[in-house]
Amino acid sequence: MASGNLQRLILRLSSLFPHITFSTCVHDHSVVLDPELTFSHHINLIARKCYHQLRQLRVVSRSLTHQSTLTLVHAFVTSRIDCCSSLLVGLPIGTLARLDRIPHSAARLLGRLPKFSSITAYKPYMRNVLHWLPISQQIHYRITAMVSQCVLRCTSSYLYDLCCPVSVLVAPWVLLSAARSELLEG
Numbered sequence: 001m002a003s004g005n006l007q008r009l010i011l012r013l014s015s016l017f018p019h020i021t022f023s024t025c026v027h028d029h030s031v032v033l034d035p036e037l038t039f040s041h042h043i044n045l046i047a048r049k050c051y052h053q054l055r056q057l058r059v060v061s062r063s064l065t066h067q068s069t070l071t072l073v074h075a076f077v078t079s080r081i082d083c084c085s086s087l088l089v090g091l092p093i094g095t096l097a098r099l100d101r102i103p104h105s106a107a108r109l110l111g112r113l114p115k116f117s118s119i120t121a122y123k124p125y126m127r128n129v130l131h132w133l134p135i136s137q138q139i140h141y142r143i144t145a146m147v148s149q150c151v152l153r154c155t156s157s158y159l160y161d162l163c164c165p166v167s168v169l170v171a172p173w174v175l176l177s178a179a180r181s182e183l184l185e186g
Contacts, residue, residue: 031084039088043098050077050102058109066110070130073106078132085135086142099135107132 010022025041026033032042053076061069081099088096107122107130108115119126126132133141149155150163 029084031087038095039091040095043088043095046080047098047102050080051105053077053080054102054105054109061109061112070110073110077102077106081135082138085139086146088135089139089143093136096135096139103132 010024013020013022024035032039032045034041054073057069057072057076064072081102088099103126104119107113107119107126108117110130111119111122111125113119113122146155146159147163150160153160
């Protein structure tokens with residue numbers, strides 16, 4: 001439904017039911033869906049919750065060991081980013097950048113760096129020790145892992161029934177590789 005149509009529908013329903021407040025976003029399994037599926041409300045909500053947790057952890061982190069702080073960051077921050085992150089596949093990098101800044105703030109907390117300092121020297125630690133990937137790579141990893149489980153039939157049947165290799169397609173379709181603009185024979 002187009003945004004204009006949705007707004008007209010909400011206005012019409014609001015006039016019919018003045019005591020009910022209608023929302024343009026829907027919450028479903030900790031995901032906020034908006035009519036255009038931009039996920040901007042969802043990303044803003046995740047960012048707000050994560051930054052709140054980081055502020056709370058910054059206050060108590062002086063009293064904690066590095067390992068305890070790391071455990072709390074994983075529990076309260078990275079788990080929020082990971083939850084349903086595969087739904088964000090295909091979103092523009094600019095939209096995902098807000099989520100990319102959250103692990104940077106968490107790294108500053110873990111490295112006991114000042115709030116606005118550069119984390120360039122800390123990035124290898126983030127990748128190699130903490131195993132934190134940039135959000136776009138994390139999303140692609142999750143999708144790849146999910147498809148791999150489907151192909152190996154190590155997941156629920158409703159998922160692996162949706163995945164089939166190109167080699168077993170009934171029609172000999174000719175597919176175009178988006179990455180290299182080459183034709184692939186099916």
